[in-house]
Amino acid sequence: MAVMTAKWKVFADMLLNGDEQAAYQLVEEADSDSLTIYVEIMTKAMQYIGELWQKNRITVADEHLATSVCDFVLSQYSFPFKRRNTFSKGKIMFLCLEEEQHMLGSKMAAALCSEKGWKTRLLGANLPLEYALQQAAEWEPDVIGLSAALSYRLPLLQGYIDSLENLAFRPQVIVGGRIAGNYNVYKYGSEETAIFDSLHALDQWLDRSRGEVEIDGAS
Amino acid sequence: MEQAEYLPLPYFKIDKNYDILSMSDKSKQIFLIGDGFLSLIDEESQEKAKSNVLPSITENSVELNLKTKEKPLVAYQVNVHWYNGEGHVICHEAPEQMGMISGQLQKLRDRLEDTDFELLEKKEELENAVERVNRLSGPVIPLHESVAIVPFFGDLLPEKLETIKTGILRHLHDSTIDYLLVDFTAVGNISREGITKLEELFHTIRLMGQDIVLCGIKPQHAQAINNLDRLLDAKKVTSLSEAIYRYIG
Incomplete structure (x- = not known):
């Protein structure tokens, strides 16, 4: 066991090689729950790939390829959860701030929500606030998840939180992504804003909030 | 410099x-x-x-x-x-x-991916539907304590006969049926592989001790069934009503 390479490392190498079949197979055969797969395999692999870039061992192009392959594997893995949730726990919508391209985190969060029976919409990377507001107004989700990676977007994040929390139907705004690890992030949200610095934190929050949403959201 | x-x-x-x-x-x-x-x-x-x-x-x-x-x-x-x-x-x-191209590629890939998965999902749905249709294409209907009828519906393809076979054998296994009326009135085409499967099915039924009575055979089936008949020595009756009259009435 000691000599066995960690799964996330093997997975990272498959991503960098563009081998989506092997990568998907690894995830399929991991024999773990989704949260573990997202956190212990995918996230760790992507962090490691980020470090490789920092060490000048790979280029941005390699990173793009790895991201795409990881994205594909995630899509394929989480597809069965996408089925219509007839007895839904509530509606949740995810988006990345304008110019934000790091969308794997929100995609994992969305997959987790689908699996837990939420009606989920993933609006994806780089969504200008006006579109976010428009989508939110049309669909009226109970929860809106915002994702960003880089700290200099904090002021922009504040604008998103502010506008979305003030919508007439008062959605709960939650924040994730690398930015949520910044100790300053709390200053940019309101008292209602929930900030999760990990998928585990989101997972626990989803389980706790389940009851409440069912009471006021169910038929 | x-x-x-x-x-x-x-x-x-x-x-x-x-x-x-x-x-x-x-x-x-x-x-x-x-x-x-x-x-x-x-x-x-x-x-x-x-x-x-x-x-x-x-x-x-x-x-x-x-x-x-x-x-x-x-x-x-x-x-x-x-x-x-x-x-x-x-x-x-x-x-x-490069950023732009990778963005565009991403969008294209998303589209393809969605289509791919939707197709997969439809394929699964379709397979389930076909399986269900197959299962319903050869129901065993008890008419009397010793007589049951199996009306075949549609084209007799090997997969369909395989599905039907499972249902029939399960039904016959714990029954008192002596005669099984197999009705071809609603049958379309019978493929060559279908004949082989049919032969297998009839053999198995006879091994279990039931007599097979073929009815409702149309002229276009006659040739194929004729070959079977030589092997099986099954009884043949022109129409289903005549068969019912003869074996129950």
């Missing part, structure tokens, strides 16, 4: 402390020059810069995120050459098209 200021790319001459000794006009035009070369570099790229841009690595090429006047973060390819304790640095923007 006297003419450095006219170079068509951002160029810096730096020392080992990252102080800027000289630069091209292009550098001044693009970057907000603060305190030394490191001030151009995004916080998260600082460590990378420090460990890759240093005199002990004479020649290096490294991707760094730099702060420009226009944007807080732009990907640059930075080439460095050290000579006599001075670093000569050229920065060229990582081709912007």
Whole structure:
């Protein structure tokens, strides 16, 4: 066991090689729950790939390829959860701030929500606030998840939180992504804003909030 | 290098402390020059810069995120050459098209992916529907304690007969049926493989001790059934009503 390479490392190498079949197979055969797969395999692999870039061992192009392959594997893995949730726990919508391209985190969060029976919409990377507001107004989700990676977007994040929390139907705004690890992030949200610095934190929050949403959201 | 200021790319001459000794006009035009070369570099790229841009690595090429006047973060390819304790640095923007192209590829891939998965889902649905239709295409209907009828529906294809067979055998296994009326009235085509399957099915039924009565055979089935008949020695009756009359009435 000691000599066995960690799964996330093997997975990272498959991503960098563009081998989506092997990568998907690894995830399929991991024999773990989704949260573990997202956190212990995918996230760790992507962090490691980020470090490789920092060490000048790979280029941005390699990173793009790895991201795409990881994205594909995630899509394929989480597809069965996408089925219509007839007895839904509530509606949740995810988006990345304008110019934000790091969308794997929100995609994992969305997959987790689908699996837990939420009606989920993933609006994806780089969504200008006006579109976010428009989508939110049309669909009226109970929860809106915002994702960003880089700290200099904090002021922009504040604008998103502010506008979305003030919508007439008062959605709960939650924040994730690398930015949520910044100790300053709390200053940019309101008292209602929930900030999760990990998928585990989101997972626990989803389980706790389940009851409440069912009471006021169910038929 | 006297003419450095006219170079068509951002160029810096730096020392080992990252102080800027000289630069091209292009550098001044693009970057907000603060305190030394490191001030151009995004916080998260600082460590990378420090460990890759240093005199002990004479020649290096490294991707760094730099702060420009226009944007807080732009990907640059930075080439460095050290000579006599001075670093000569050229920065060229990582081709912007690459970002655009990868964005476009991403969109295309998303579309394909959705279509791919939707198709897969439809395929599964279709297979389930076919399986269900097959199962319903040969129901066993008890008419009497010793007689049951199996009306076949549609084209008799091997997969369908395989599904039907399972149902029939399960039904016959714990029943008192002596005669099984097999009705071909609603049958379309029978494929060659279908005949083989049919033969198998009839053999098995006879092994279980039931007599088979074929009815409702149309002229276009006669040839095929005829070959079967020689093997099976099954009874044949023109129509279903006659069969019912004869075996129950």
